Amino acid sequence: MTFRDIVAAVYTNYVFRRFLFFLLIIWIASTAIFLIPRLSGQDPVKEKLLLEAQRGGHMQAGLEEMAATYSRKFGLDKPLIVQYGNYMADLLRFDFGPSIAYFPKSVNSLIGDSVIWTFGLLAVCTFIAFFVGTVAGALLGWPKSPNFLQYIFMPILTLAAIPYYLLALVLIYIFAFNLDWFPLFGGYSVATLPRWELSFTIDVIHHAILPAASIVLASLGFWALGMRGMMVTNQGEDFMIAAEAKGLRSIRLFFNYAVRNAVLPQTTALALSLGTVFTGSVLVEVIFRYPGLGNTLYQAIKLNDFFVIRGMIFIVIVTLGLATFIIDVTYPLLDPRVSYKRGG
Numbered sequence: 001m002t003f004r005d006i007v008a009a010v011y012t013n014y015v016f017r018r019f020l021f022f023l024l025i026i027w028i029a030s031t032a033i034f035l036i037p038r039l040s041g042q043d044p045v046k047e048k049l050l051l052e053a054q055r056g057g058h059m060q061a062g063l064e065e066m067a068a069t070y071s072r073k074f075g076l077d078k079p080l081i082v083q084y085g086n087y088m089a090d091l092l093r094f095d096f097g098p099s100i101a102y103f104p105k106s107v108n109s110l111i112g113d114s115v116i117w118t119f120g121l122l123a124v125c126t127f128i129a130f131f132v133g134t135v136a137g138a139l140l141g142w143p144k145s146p147n148f149l150q151y152i153f154m155p156i157l158t159l160a161a162i163p164y165y166l167l168a169l170v171l172i173y174i175f176a177f178n179l180d181w182f183p184l185f186g187g188y189s190v191a192t193l194p195r196w197e198l199s200f201t202i203d204v205i206h207h208a209i210l211p212a213a214s215i216v217l218a219s220l221g222f223w224a225l226g227m228r229g230m231m232v233t234n235q236g237e238d239f240m241i242a243a244e245a246k247g248l249r250s251i252r253l254f255f256n257y258a259v260r261n262a263v264l265p266q267t268t269a270l271a272l273s274l275g276t277v278f279t280g281s282v283l284v285e286v287i288f289r290y291p292g293l294g295n296t297l298y299q300a301i302k303l304n305d306f307f308v309i310r311g312m313i314f315i316v317i318v319t320l321g322l323a324t325f326i327i328d329v330t331y332p333l334l335d336p337r338v339s340y341k342r343g344g
Contacts, residue, residue: 015329018325018328018329019325022321022322022324022325025317025321026317026318026321029314029317029321030087030088030091030314030317031084033310033313033314033317034083034084034087034310038080091314094108095108096108096111096307096308096310096311096314097307097311098307099300099305099307099308100303100304100305100306100307100308101299101300101303101304101305101308102305107307107308107310107311108311110296110308111293111296111308111311111312111315113291114291114292114293114295114296115292115293117187117290117291117292117293118285118292118293118294120208121208121211121212121215121290121292122215122292124212125212125215125216125219126219126270126273128216129215129216129219129220129222129223130219130223130266130270130273132216132220132223133219133220133221133222133223133224133227134223134224134227134263134266136149136153136156136157136220136223136224136227137223137224137225137226137227137228137229137230137231138227138228138231138254138258138259138262139153140153140154140224140228140231141227141228141229141230141231141232141258141262142231142254142258143235144250144254153224156217156220156221156224157220157221157224157225158221159217159218159220159221160218160219160220160221160222160224160225161221162218163218164214164215164217164218164219164283164284165214165283165284165287167214167217167218168210168211168214168283168284168287168288169287171210171213171214172184172210172287172288175210176210182206182207182209182210183206183207184288185288185289185290186207186288186289186290186291187204187207187208187290187291187292188200188203188204188207189203189207207290208290210288211284211285211287211288211290214284215284223266223269226265226266226269227262227263227266230261230262230263230265230266231258231259231262233262234257234258234261234262235258237261239257239261240253240257240258243257268327271323271324271326271327282294282295282297282298285298286298293312296308296312297309297312300312
């Protein structure tokens with residue numbers, strides 16, 4: 001058996017162990033999602049019926065009978081162990097069941113209607129903030145960078161101290177309320193139906209600029225400061241000193257040695273950030289009333305629709321776990337200093 005075969009076998013075993021750990025985390029988290037809401041002692045079906053009765057201005061007759069009927073519809077009248085078995089079977093099929101608040105719509109359809117808005121907004125914003133912030137941090141941490149870059153990037157980095165939802169309120173007040181350059185809320189104009197047309201696409205982009213700006217501006221500082229710190233740390237490393245002693249050009253030192261090593265922790269943070277894309281930026285989406293997952297989760301919490309809440313939390317757990325799993329199995333390939341062996 002060659003050395004390459006040994007390394008491949010060790011790596012395969014490493015990936016398999018990580019995958020089993022990933023499945024274990026998903027199972028534990030899914031069980032917790034099932035049990036924790038039931039500790040509150042609230043009946044989500046009855047809460048929904050009471051809300052509808054209050055909206056109608058009177059208490060509906062036969063509330064208990066209606067609650068029992070809906071409980072049978074949602075399977076809430078069965079023993080806990082039976083509910084748990086049905087719940088796990090549904091999760092394996094990624095079937096989150098019907099929504100209580102928006103019945104007869106399913107949780108899957110609600111998430112499907114919202115995910116494209118959140119993914120389109122946050123994925124683009126995350127990559128823009130990562131790229132610009134990483135480049136800015138690398139240049140700020142490189143001693144041979146032009147001095148004028150300090151005056152360009154440093155004011156932007158101060159925005160990292162402002163929470164993105166507060167920055168969103170400031171942007172709304174300046175550019176939507178006072179200047180009237182952008183709409184105050186929504187993902188597209190009122191009384192407009194989504195369609196695959198250029199005019200609708202432009203309308204969507206126009207509505208997305210302010211929420212995207214609040215997220216990008218607040219995230220730039222995080223990426224830039226992290227990259228700048230790693231660049232400064234790498235200046236005193238042995239490989240940098242040896243490369244400088246060889247008389248390599250400054251641009252090669254910058255890209256091949258400093259940036260290449262400093263960007264590894266950034267890649268880890270990017271993977272975790274992408275893992276949270278599907279959760280939505282709740283506060284920003286609520287402030288702008290953007291039709292994404294964050295706003296859907298907020299409405300589900302307000303209406304005590306725990307089927308939607310459960311589905312959203314499960315998606316968060318799976319995406320974060322998957323992102324962590326991908327990091328675990330690819331990081332040794334990105335950085336040879338990370339060993340495949342146990343305890344390495």
